[in-house]
Structures are given as C-alpha cells and as structure tokens.
Amino acid sequence: MEYIIHLLILISIWSILGISLNLVVGYTGLLSITHATFFGIGAYGTAILMTDYGFNFFIATLIGVIVAMIISFVLGSILGRFKGDYYALASFGFNIIAFSVMLNWQSLTRGPLGIPGIGRPELFGFVFKENLHFLILIAVFAFIVYAFLQYVANSSFGRVIKAIREDEQAISVFGYNTKIYKMIVFVIAAGLAALAGGFFASYITFIDPSSFSLSESIFILSIVILGGLASNKGVFWGTVFLMLLPEFLRFVGFPTDIAAQMRQVVYGLLLLFLMMYRPQGFMGEYKL
Amino acid sequence: MSFGIIKLMKKKNLWIIVALLVIVVILGVVLNIRDEKNKNTVKIGVLTPMSGPMAIAGEVQKNAFALALKDGHNSKIELIYEDSKYDPKTSISGYEALKMKGVKIIIADGSPVVSAIREKAVNDGIMVFAQSATTPMFSDESPLTCRVGLTADILGSSISEYVKNSLQKQNIALLAPGNEYGRVMTEEVGKYFKMAGGNVIASEIYDQASGDLRTNILKLKEKQNQIDVLVVINNITPEPMFNQLAEMGWNKPIVSDIWTMTSPNLKNKKNASGVKFVDYIYSPQSNLNSDEKAKRYSEIYQEKFNASSILLGALTYDSYNILSKAIDEVGGNPISLAEYFTKMPEYNGITGAVKFDSSCQNINKKLVWRKVNSDGTFSNL
Numbered sequence: 001m002e003y004i005i006h007l008l009i010l011i012s013i014w015s016i017l018g019i020s021l022n023l024v025v026g027y028t029g030l031l032s033i034t035h036a037t038f039f040g041i042g043a044y045g046t047a048i049l050m051t052d053y054g055f056n057f058f059i060a061t062l063i064g065v066i067v068a069m070i071i072s073f074v075l076g077s078i079l080g081r082f083k084g085d086y087y088a089l090a091s092f093g094f095n096i097i098a099f100s101v102m103l104n105w106q107s108l109t110r111g112p113l114g115i116p117g118i119g120r121p122e123l124f125g126f127v128f129k130e131n132l133h134f135l136i137l138i139a140v141f142a143f144i145v146y147a148f149l150q151y152v153a154n155s156s157f158g159r160v161i162k163a164i165r166e167d168e169q170a171i172s173v174f175g176y177n178t179k180i181y182k183m184i185v186f187v188i189a190a191g192l193a194a195l196a197g198g199f200f201a202s203y204i205t206f207i208d209p210s211s212f213s214l215s216e217s218i219f220i221l222s223i224v225i226l227g228g229l230a231s232n233k234g235v236f237w238g239t240v241f242l243m244l245l246p247e248f249l250r251f252v253g254f255p256t257d258i259a260a261q262m263r264q265v266v267y268g269l270l271l272l273f274l275m276m277y278r279p280q281g282f283m284g285e286y287k288l
Numbered sequence: 289m290s291f292g293i294i295k296l297m298k299k300k301n302l303w304i305i306v307a308l309l310v311i312v313v314i315l316g317v318v319l320n321i322r323d324e325k326n327k328n329t330v331k332i333g334v335l336t337p338m339s340g341p342m343a344i345a346g347e348v349q350k351n352a353f354a355l356a357l358k359d360g361h362n363s364k365i366e367l368i369y370e371d372s373k374y375d376p377k378t379s380i381s382g383y384e385a386l387k388m389k390g391v392k393i394i395i396a397d398g399s400p401v402v403s404a405i406r407e408k409a410v411n412d413g414i415m416v417f418a419q420s421a422t423t424p425m426f427s428d429e430s431p432l433t434c435r436v437g438l439t440a441d442i443l444g445s446s447i448s449e450y451v452k453n454s455l456q457k458q459n460i461a462l463l464a465p466g467n468e469y470g471r472v473m474t475e476e477v478g479k480y481f482k483m484a485g486g487n488v489i490a491s492e493i494y495d496q497a498s499g500d501l502r503t504n505i506l507k508l509k510e511k512q513n514q515i516d517v518l519v520v521i522n523n524i525t526p527e528p529m530f531n532q533l534a535e536m537g538w539n540k541p542i543v544s545d546i547w548t549m550t551s552p553n554l555k556n557k558k559n560a561s562g563v564k565f566v567d568y569i570y571s572p573q574s575n576l577n578s579d580e581k582a583k584r585y586s587e588i589y590q591e592k593f594n595a596s597s598i599l600l601g602a603l604t605y606d607s608y609n610i611l612s613k614a615i616d617e618v619g620g621n622p623i624s625l626a627e628y629f630t631k632m633p634e635y636n637g638i639t640g641a642v643k644f645d646s647s648c649q650n651i652n653k654k655l656v657w658r659k660v661n662s663d664g665t666f667s668n669l
Contacts (some may be wrong), residue, residue, distance in 0.1 A: 206404045247381060
C-alpha cells in the first residue's frame with residue numbers, strides 16, 4: 001500500500017508539472033525546455049527556507065513560487081525575443097545555466113552535497129507526516145491546479161493563447177498584445193512548477209541538483225507530448241503512464257543481469273509504438 | 289487495399305501489441321510477487337545503479353555479490369536488486385519497491401542514493417548498509433544506518449597529513465570535480481592542510497562530465513612556481529586528466545586518492561607514473577595484498593570478469609559476508625542486527641578490519657600510501 005501511495009504522490013507532483021507546461025507548450029505553442037528550472041527554484045526555495053530559517057512549508061513554498069515567478073518574468077522578457085526553434089534553444093540554455101547555479105552556488109544550495117532533512121508540511125499544528133496524509137494534500141493541490149488551468153483554457157484568455165499558437169500575427173491584427181499573453185502564461189506555469197518543487201522537496205526530504213537537470217525538463221515535455229498537447233486530461237493520463245510504466249516493470253521478473261536494460265528496452269519500445277500510432281499523444285488536439 | 293483499411297489494420301495492430309504487452313507485464317508482476325511472497329528467507333535489497341551513467345558501479349557490485357555467493361552462499365539470504373539510477377527520485381522509488389517486497393535490510397551504494405533514503409529507512413525501521421558512500425550526509429546517530437567504507441573527510445585529512453608531515457611541503461593546489469565527492473574532498477583537504485599551517489595556493493573545480501581539463505590545468509600552470517604539490521581528485525575521468533597533465537608539462541609532485549587511482553576509467557596508468565595516493569589496505573593489484581583472502585579475491589575477480597577488482601566490489605564482498613554472519617547469529621531483524629553490529633568484535637574482511645561504533649559507522653580507519661610505478665603498476669610506500 002505504501003508503494004502505491006508513493007506512486008500516487010509522484011503522479012500528483014508530476015501532473016502539476018505536466019499540466020502547467022501544457023499551458024505553455026500545448027495551448028500557447030511555445031516549446032519551452034526549462035520547466036525543471038522552476039521546479040528546482042521551488043524545491044530549493046522551500047528546502048532552504050525550511051531547513052535554514054525554520055519557515056512553515058506553506059510560507060516557504062509560497063515564497064519559492066513568488067521567486068520563480070519573478071525569475072520567469074525576467075526570463076520571459078528575454079525569451080519573448082525568440083520564436084520557434086530559437087525559443088526552444090534559448091530556454092534549453094537557461095536550464096543549463098540554472099543547473100550550474102544550483103550546482104555551484106554552494107553557500108546557498110550546498111551544491112552537489114544536497115540539502116537533507118527537509119520537513120513535511122504543517123497546518124494548524126497538524127503535520128502531514130504520514131504518506132497518506134501527504135497524498136491527500138498534494139492531490140487536493142493537483143486537483144485545484146487542474147481545475148484552474150482547465151478554467152483558463154476554456155476562458156476567453158484561453159482562446160486568445162490558442163489563437164497565438166495557431167497564428168500569432170493574425171491575432172495581433174485584432175489588437176491583442178501577444179507578448180503580454182505569452183508572458184502571463186510563462187509566469188503562471190513557472191509558479192505552478194515551483195509549487196510542485198516545494199512538494200517534491202518536502203516529500204523526498206533530500207534534494208540535490210541532479211533532480212533539476214535538462215533531462216528532467218525533457219521528461220516533463222515527454223509527458224505533455226505523450227498525453228496530448230492542449231489536453232489537460234491527456235497530460236494527466238500521460239503522467240500516469242510515464243510514471244507507472246517503469247515502476248510496473250520493476251515487478252516483471254526479468255533476470256537480474258539484464259533487468260534494468262530490459263526495462264529500458266520495453267519502456268522505449270512502448271513509447272516508440274505510441275508515438276508511431278498516436279503522434280498527437282493520447283488525447284492531443286494539436287501536433288508540434 | 290484502400291488507405292482506410294490500412295489505417296484500420298494499423299490501429300488494430302496497435303491495440304493487439306498494447307494488449308499483449310499489458311498481459312505480459314501483468315503476468316510478470318503477479319508471478320513475481322507470488323514468487324517473492326512464497327520464499328521464506330531474509331531478503332536483502334540491493335539498491336544500485338543498474339542503468340544510467342553510473343551503471344558500471346552496479347555491474348561491479350553484481351560481480352562482487354556473485355563471488356561472495358560462490359565463496360559462502362547463505363541459504364537464509366535472498367538478494368533482491370533494484371535500480372537506483374544514482375538519483376534521489378529513482379532511489380526512493382526503488383526503496384519503496386523493496387519495502388513492498390518485504391525487504392528489511394538494504395545494501396546501497398552512492399552518496400545521493402543513501403542520502404535520499406536514509407531518513408525514510410530510519411523511520412520505517414529498515415537497515416541501510418552503505419558500502420562505499422563517502423558523504424557526511426549519511427552519518428547520523430541511528431544504528432540502522434551502517435557504513436563499511438570511509439568518509440571523504442578521513443581520506444582528506446590523511447592526504448593533508450601526508451603532504452605536510454611526510455613530504456614536508458608547504459604549498460598545495462587542488463584539482464577536483466564539481467561533484468559531491470570532489471567538493472567534499474576539496475573542502476576537507478584544504479581545511480586540514482590550513483590547520484596544519486600549510487597554504488592552499490589554488491583550487492580548480494572542473495565540470496565532472498568533461499574530459500577536457502586543459503583550461504584548469506593551464507590556470508594551475510600559471511602558479512606552478514608557487515605550488516609544491518598538486519592534489520588531484522577525479523573518480524570520473526582520471527585517464528584524460530593524467531594524459532593532459534603530462535601533455536601540458538606538469539612537473540610538480542602529484543598526490544591523489546583511492547577512488548581516482550583505482551577508478552575503472554583509468555586503464556592506462558603510465559601517465560600517472562610517480563603519483564602517490566592514499567589507499568585502503570586492499571588493492572586490486574593482488575601482490576600488494578598481504579591478506580590471503582584479499583589476494584585470492586582480486587585474482588579470481590580478474591580471472592572471472594576480466595576486469596580490475598576495484599575497491600567498491602571488495603567493500604560489497606565484505607558487506608555481504610558481514611551481514612551473512614550477523615544474520616546467522618541473530619536473524620534478519622534490523623533492530624537485532626543493529627545491536628549486534630554495535631557490539632560486534634572486529635571483523636577481518638578483505639578491505640581490512642571492520643569495527644562499528646554505536647551509530648554503526650566503521651571506526652577502523654587504517655589507510656596506506658602507495659605509488660604508481662613507471663610501468664603503471666602500484667607499489668607500497
């Protein structure tokens with residue numbers, strides 16, 4: 001049961017990451033490969049404030065979210081100058097810079113040593129120490145994020161960002177300042193990624209830069225593409241699929257000598273088949 | 289055949305493939321879990337990198353376990369492997385999977401791995417037996433978190449002491465990777481060397497994934513006249529580092545550590561000729577082992593796996609044997625085992641004597657100094 005709860009917690013955290021990135025990539029059509037940066041900022045913000053300054057989890061996470069939003073605002077104004085592949089490359093570059101900062105700013109992040117002993121959330125004296133309690137808390141937040149982003153996607157704001165994705169020039173003709181819309185989307189997504197980061201730090205209780213590398217950004221992007229661009233429901237199922245498949249494969253009795261390699265092969269083959277037959281993902285309405 | 293039919297066939301094929309895969313996975317899971325539950329043994333989980341860039345460490349451990357089982361198979365013990373990928377998230381998932389399979393004792397390697405699972409294991413009453421993790425993050429007061437290998441601060445202080453007292457040098461420079469081990473070693477060597485009255489002229493930290501250290505070496509070369517000894521740490525890319533030091537004409541003495549000099553990535557040691565390094569009593573070079581068991585282990589390992597029998601494997605071999613003996617004595621309960629280890633008499637393993645303190649950390653800190661000869665072999669100093 002503990003293992004199932006653990007997996008559900010991971011699914012909830014990565015759902016927030018996937019759905020928030022879907023707002024940028026799926027709905028707005030901006031191929032951002034730097035989501036792990038904001039995930040890391042949230043995680044480090046929460047971890048540092050909780051362990052060094054004794055902040056409550058919720059306040060620490062809120063500060064982490066605000067910091068991530070401020071940084072994303074600055075980054076968004078730079079990324080706003082790029083389009084298409086150049087946007088992807090620039091965001092990619094930022095992830096590398098952020099990773100280096102996490103690794104080398106030792107006085108703040110403790111670098112590769114990582115930060116251990118991060119506490120669990122506490123609300124009115126109740127500590128979410130049990131994994132089941134933690135799951136309920138993160139599931140509530142994941143649901144709120146899902147409902148909020150579903151609302152955003154179906155609102156007039158959502159229609160404008162979809163129009164930006166389809167034809168930015170055309171929507172500009174109607175007087176919409178697309179730069180502002182893109183900036184808002186980017187900042188919201190960064191804040192939500194930081195929220196997921198706060199929960200991740202508190203759940204794992206130990207963080208180091210390896211969790212926020214470029215490969216993590218690519219993994220989150222894979223969730224969005226597999227689940228389906230511009231479909232929050234699809235991204236949720238994409239998260240479930242990508243998080244559960246490698247875990248289920250742990251229990252397939254492959255011989256020890258080749259177990260890890262076999263898992264990777266089966267995992268890779270399944271992804272390959274899915275992309276061959278469903279290039280738009282499980283429920284996507286848009287292809288990159 | 290019309291395009292529509294082809295499309296339909298493709299869709300049908302997809303569902304057949306997916307359905308077959310799902311059936312295989314579910315059958316595998318059910319049979320595997322049933323099999324696990326039926327076994328009446330002490331399950332020891334092995335959380336090791338079996339995929340990713342550090343998979344070589346997992347390979348070495350699997351080989352060492354194979355030898356340990358061949359030499360002294362304990363029918364009460366069953367080993368269950370899980371991939372840690374050497375990252376905290378996968379390690380936690382591997383830990384939870386092991387817990388679900390009924391594991392109460394885990395042998396785990398790697399600082400990020402043991403740091404991530406330490407707190408959970410203590411809370412869950414599960415014993416973590418770390419063979420070689422050097423991180424200070426793993427040290428706590430709990431007897432459930434044991435470590436056979438030595439921490440980076442012990443290696444660091446030994447290097448400082450050797451340079452200051454035996455070589456009688458005053459000024460050092462450091463060249464180390466930006467990973468967890470490199471950072472701690474830089475800090476510890478620098479700290480102890482300054483405490484002994486020496487000077488650290490320069491510290492060059494390089495990208496751990498990079499094989500090109502020429503820029504860092506060039507910076508050190510500018511200060512070569514002020515530097516008496518260069519301390520190098522490189523457990524990831526030692527071979528290009530020594531090649532580049534030779535190529536760029538580094539001519540001051542070099543001192544290093546066990547994990548650099550016996551790294552599986554350092555195949556040609558000739559360019560490291562003259563380097564002095566701190567080592568465990570155990571050596572992959574069988575003639576340097578005075579202990580017969582260690583000599584035999586390194587020879588058999590080399591013969592069977594056609595690879596150098598590095599320290600990580602030897603520590604794994606010792607860990608299995610220590611646990612096996614303890615399980616024979618007190619059974620598989622982590623609390624009983626913890627109590628046993630803290631009172632255990634000295635165990636003579638192939639890596640030297642092992643004796644645990646009250647928090648289950650190995651207190652036997654005997655280290656030796658060795659040198660690389662011009663033919664690439666090692667000799668004792």
